[in-house]
Amino acid sequence: MGDVAVLIPTLRRPESLARALRSVFAQEGVADRLSAIVVVDNDPAASARSMIDELRSASAWPLVYVSEPTPGVARARNAGLAATDASLIAFLDDDEAASPGWLGALLAAQSRTGADAVFGPITGRAPDAKAWLRPYLERFFGRDGPAQTGLIAHPWGCGNSLLVRATALPGAAPFSAAADHTGGEDDILFAALEARGGRFGWAAEARVEEFAPAHRATLGYALTRAFAYGQGPSQTAAAARNWPGVIRWMVIGAGQAAIFGAAALALTLIHSPKRAELYDRTARGIGKVFWMKGFEPRFYGAAEVARLNRT
Structure with missing residues (x-):
C-alpha cells in the first residue's frame, strides 16, 4: 500500500469531476506511492455515486466514494480525511486537472524540503469569459510562485497541495466547520500551522489547470x-x-x-x-x-x- 491519497471534494460538477479524475488516473511514476483516490460527494442527493461506479474500472488505484450529505466545504474535506489513513494527503479541486507529473512533483518537493505543506502552480482557464476580462480572470484563477522548487515563507490555498497528515492535519476534523459556507477553511488551517512553526514548500513542476465554469467567469x-x-x-x-x-x-x-x-x-x-x-x-x-x-x-x-x- 502506498502512503499518499488524493482527495477530491465535489458538488454537482459531473463533467469537471470526470476530467479531474482522469487526470489523476494518468499520473506517472507514483504507482508505489498512491494508495487511493477519495471522492467526497457533498451533494445531499449523492449525485456523483453512479459516475464513480462507472469510472472505477479506469483507475489503477482504489477509487473511494464518500457521501457527505451536509453541504459544507470543510465538512467535505474532513469526511475525505476520515476515509483514508494515508500519511500524506494531496488535494485536487473538482474544477482542476493535473499534469501527468503532478503528484510525483509534489512528493519530490516534500521529500526535498521536509515541508509540512507543499503547493504547486495553477494555470487558470476561463473559456466562457468576455474577451476583455479573460486575461484578468485567468490570472485570478491561476497561481504562480517561484521558478524553482524549495521552501517558501507563506502558504497558498488547499487546491493543488500535499499535506503531511501528522503535522499539518491535526485531529479528526482539522478543517473548521465555521468556514463551511464562506470558504477560507484552508486559511485557518495554515495560519494555525504557521503559528506552530510549520514549514511550507513549493513544487515548481506540480502544475494543474483550473477551469472556471461560466457562472464564475464573470x-x-x-x-x-x-x-x-x-x-x-x-x-x-x-x-x-x-x-x-x-x-x-x-x-x-x-x-x-x-x-x-x-x-x-x-x-x-x-x-x-x-x-x-x-x-x-x-x-x-x-x-x-x-x-x-x-x-x-x-x-x-x-x-x-x-x-x-x-x-
Missing part, C-alpha cells in the same frame, strides 16, 4: 471573491485577538481602496481592460475594512446547493 464573481480574500488578514488577526493587527489591516485596506479605487475610475473612463486588476485591488482593500460577520460572502455549502437548485 467580473462580479471574481470581485466578490477578491473582497473575501481581502477579509482574510483582518479576520485572521481578529481570530488571534490581535486588535492592533486588525486596526493595522483596516488602515491598509482603506488606503488601498482609496488609491486603487481612484485609479480604477480613471481607467474605466477610457475603457481600459486593465481596469479589472484595479477593481480587484480595490475590492481586496474594502474587504480588509469590512471583515466582520455579516459581510462574509457565501460561496459553498448551502449557498451553492441553492444556486444549483435555481439553475
Whole structure:
C-alpha cells in the first residue's frame, strides 16, 4: 500500500469531476506511492455515486466514494480525511486537472524540503469569459510562485497541495466547520500551522489547470471573491485577538481602496481592460475594512446547493 491519497471534494460538477479524475488516473511514476483516490460527494442527493461506479474500472488505484450529505466545504474535506489513513494527503479541486507529473512533483518537493505543506502552480482557464476580462480572470484563477522548487515563507490555498497528515492535519476534523459556507477553511488551517512553526514548500513542476465554469467567469464573481480574500488578514488577526493587527489591516485596506479605487475610475473612463486588476485591488482593500460577520460572502455549502437548485 502506498502512503499518499488524493482527495477530491465535489458538488454537482459531473463533467469537471470526470476530467479531474482522469487526470489523476494518468499520473506517472507514483504507482508505489498512491494508495487511493477519495471522492467526497457533498451533494445531499449523492449525485456523483453512479459516475464513480462507472469510472472505477479506469483507475489503477482504489477509487473511494464518500457521501457527505451536509453541504459544507470543510465538512467535505474532513469526511475525505476520515476515509483514508494515508500519511500524506494531496488535494485536487473538482474544477482542476493535473499534469501527468503532478503528484510525483509534489512528493519530490516534500521529500526535498521536509515541508509540512507543499503547493504547486495553477494555470487558470476561463473559456466562457468576455474577451476583455479573460486575461484578468485567468490570472485570478491561476497561481504562480517561484521558478524553482524549495521552501517558501507563506502558504497558498488547499487546491493543488500535499499535506503531511501528522503535522499539518491535526485531529479528526482539522478543517473548521465555521468556514463551511464562506470558504477560507484552508486559511485557518495554515495560519494555525504557521503559528506552530510549520514549514511550507513549493513544487515548481506540480502544475494543474483550473477551469472556471461560466457562472464564475464573470467580473462580479471574481470581485466578490477578491473582497473575501481581502477579509482574510483582518479576520485572521481578529481570530488571534490581535486588535492592533486588525486596526493595522483596516488602515491598509482603506488606503488601498482609496488609491486603487481612484485609479480604477480613471481607467474605466477610457475603457481600459486593465481596469479589472484595479477593481480587484480595490475590492481586496474594502474587504480588509469590512471583515466582520455579516459581510462574509457565501460561496459553498448551502449557498451553492441553492444556486444549483435555481439553475
